[in-house]
Amino acid sequence: MRALACALSLLACLSTPAHALEPLPDSALAKVAGRDGMSFNLSNFAMAGNAELRYYAPGGGSLGIGNLAASRSDNPDAPFADPYRLDIVPGGPGRADIISIAFPENAAGREIWQVAYDFGVTANGIDVKGGSVMLKDLVVYGGGMQWSTPAAGDAFGLATRIELGSLTLAPNGRAAAGEALVLSNVKIGAASADGTAPTAPWRIADVTSQAGIFNARTDDAGKSSLHIGIGWPDAGQAAPSGTLQIGNISFRGDAGANVDLGSARIGSIQLQYLDVKFRQ
Amino acid sequence: MRTTLAASLLAFTLASGTAAAQMRPMSDTELSTVSGQGLFTVSNSSYNGFDFTRIGLDADVTLNANLSNLRLGEYTYAPRNGTGADLDIGALQFGRTDGSAAQRLVQITNPYFEFVYKNTGVGTGREIVGMRLGFDGIAGDIGLKIAQLSGAMRIDAGAAGIIDSMNDAGGGKRWDGTCAGCTPLASVGGVTAGDANGPSRDFWISILKAPVTFQPGAGMPALTEAQAGIWLNWRDKLTALNITGTVPANNPAGH
Numbered sequence: 199m200r201a202l203a204c205a206l207s208l209l210a211c212l213s214t215p216a217h218a219l220e221p222l223p224d225s226a227l228a229k230v231a232g233r234d235g236m237s238f239n240l241s242n243f244a245m246a247g248n249a250e251l252r253y254y255a256p257g258g259g260s261l262g263i264g265n266l267a268a269s270r271s272d273n274p275d276a277p278f279a280d281p282y283r284l285d286i287v288p289g290g291p292g293r294a295d296i297i298s299i300a301f302p303e304n305a306a307g308r309e310i311w312q313v314a315y316d317f318g319v320t321a322n323g324i325d326v327k328g329g330s331v332m333l334k335d336l337v338v339y340g341g342g343m344q345w346s347t348p349a350a351g352d353a354f355g356l357a358t359r360i361e362l363g364s365l366t367l368a369p370n371g372r373a374a375a376g377e378a379l380v381l382s383n384v385k386i387g388a389a390s391a392d393g394t395a396p397t398a399p400w401r402i403a404d405v406t407s408q409a410g411i412f413n414a415r416t417d418d419a420g421k422s423s424l425h426i427g428i429g430w431p432d433a434g435q436a437a438p439s440g441t442l443q444i445g446n447i448s449f450r451g452d453a454g455a456n457v458d459l460g461s462a463r464i465g466s467i468q469l470q471y472l473d474v475k476f477r478q
Numbered sequence: 479m480r481t482t483l484a485a486s487l488l489a490f491t492l493a494s495g496t497a498a499a500q501m502r503p504m505s506d507t508e509l510s511t512v513s514g515q516g517l518f519t520v521s522n523s524s525y526n527g528f529d530f531t532r533i534g535l536d537a538d539v540t541l542n543a544n545l546s547n548l549r550l551g552e553y554t555y556a557p558r559n560g561t562g563a564d565l566d567i568g569a570l571q572f573g574r575t576d577g578s579a580a581q582r583l584v585q586i587t588n589p590y591f592e593f594v595y596k597n598t599g600v601g602t603g604r605e606i607v608g609m610r611l612g613f614d615g616i617a618g619d620i621g622l623k624i625a626q627l628s629g630a631m632r633i634d635a636g637a638a639g640i641i642d643s644m645n646d647a648g649g650g651k652r653w654d655g656t657c658a659g660c661t662p663l664a665s666v667g668g669v670t671a672g673d674a675n676g677p678s679r680d681f682w683i684s685i686l687k688a689p690v691t692f693q694p695g696a697g698m699p700a701l702t703e704a705q706a707g708i709w710l711n712w713r714d715k716l717t718a719l720n721i722t723g724t725v726p727a728n729n730p731a732g733h
């Protein structure tokens with residue numbers, strides 16, 4: 199009986215709004231900003247193919263990347279619960295709205311990527327097959343990108359925390375990985391005070407406090423060029439610190455002995471200002 | 479045309495995330511000056527039995543950054559283990575904020591990666607010997623605190639003389655910076671890279687499984703052979719900021 203009462207009550211609640219829909223006046227519409235958003239999931243994503251992306255340098259020569267293969271395993275306990283999210287969020291007083299692309303939180307670290315591609319450089323009359331690059335067990339924990347519109351160009355934010363099982367460069371291809379340079383157990387993220395492995399994304403640029411910039415510039419001579427940069431942090435704020443930790447660097451050899459160069463780390467990386475101006 | 483198309487496609491790929499953000503149309507005048515916008519430079523070469531493939535950024539980079547607690551190449555090196563790492567650098571600071579506006583930033587030209595290969599002699603097989611990260615040029619004040627160095631480094635300390643890792647009996651491998659009758663490396667709190675004639679032109683850090691002699695840049699003398707492990711090369715146009723071991727302040731306050 200009580201269940202029936204609850205059901206009737208719920209029906210009454212649900213039926214009421216159908217009569218309450220009404221158009222928003224212009225004044226109300228004007229107050230609506232930064233409410234759009236969507237999410238998408240890459241559950242069971244996999245791709246492979248022999249397409250090639252080739253960059254031709256103005257000075258001659260080219261760089262090609264091809265035979266890309268990428269796949270992602272999922273968290274089977276919650277396959278669609280942790281999507282990529284794209285939202286428009288308010289930028290604060292006097293600031294433009296922000297496009298926010300948030301990567302999956304991946305708290306359990308069970309969304310794991312496998313990526314491989316071949317690369318080569320054609321230059322100086324020589325076509326060099328550089329080999330295959332293989333990223334094994336790439337785990338991205340949160341982070342993402344932001345985009346907004348300052349007075350000139352596009353401002354961006356970028357944050358990342360990555361753990362990579364191994365990065366292998368195999369000069370004779372992915373099927374002949376007995377000969378290779380291997381960087382294993384690579385971690386990138388926010389630096390911790392005690393130098394331990396990162397547990398949070400490193401905010402390399404932030405739209406609200408230390409914005410990155412991407413635009414085209416024209417100098418006094420009328421020449422235009424691409425420009426990427428990260429500005430100084432806002433007054434009174436310090437640039438966030440990141441860390442790079444590599445568990446092991448080694449060379450595997452089919453013919454010669456293996457060479458183990460041990461671990462490597464940069465305890466703290468604090469990027470306070472960056473300006474990259476490409477030439478014509 | 480092919481170059482322009484490729485550059486455009488790459489730019490589109492890089493910029494695709496900004497599709498919804500404000501894009502500024504380029505004027506006809508601007509467009510007319512853009513042809514084959516250079517993002518990368520590439521080259522292949524051979525030298526002393528090794529093959530080199532270089533991928534560089536065709537760009538001028540201005541930077542202020544603080545790096546600390548670098549320990550690269552942590553493995554046991556029986557002849558001289560020292561602090562246990564090929565490079566043990568407490569501080570590496572690009573720029574300083576306690577001086578003039580110009581001193582805040584470091585200018586870097588054409589940063590690059592270079593891969594080193596060698597034919598195995600079996601079919602078309604090749605082995606990867608290593609790689610290096612370097613700059614065609616670097617100019618500015620760089621704060622330094624080096625506890626142990628594996629590399630070829632030369633610093634003009636003025637009246638205190640020349641500090642040169644090549645004077646080390648161990649050939650600069652896991653050098654603690656001390657030497658008989660000279661100023662120790664630990665006394666240097668930083669360097670000024672470059673001079674009135676241009677930037678320092680031989681900064682690079684390599685990861686190698688065997689010694690390699692890299693090709694010198696245009697107008698440069700022959701380079702010292704880089705040793706296996708992690709190796710830092712930096713000898714051109716370096717003068718000591720001080721010999722008190724004081725690393726200049728570099729923080730954003732008051733920038």
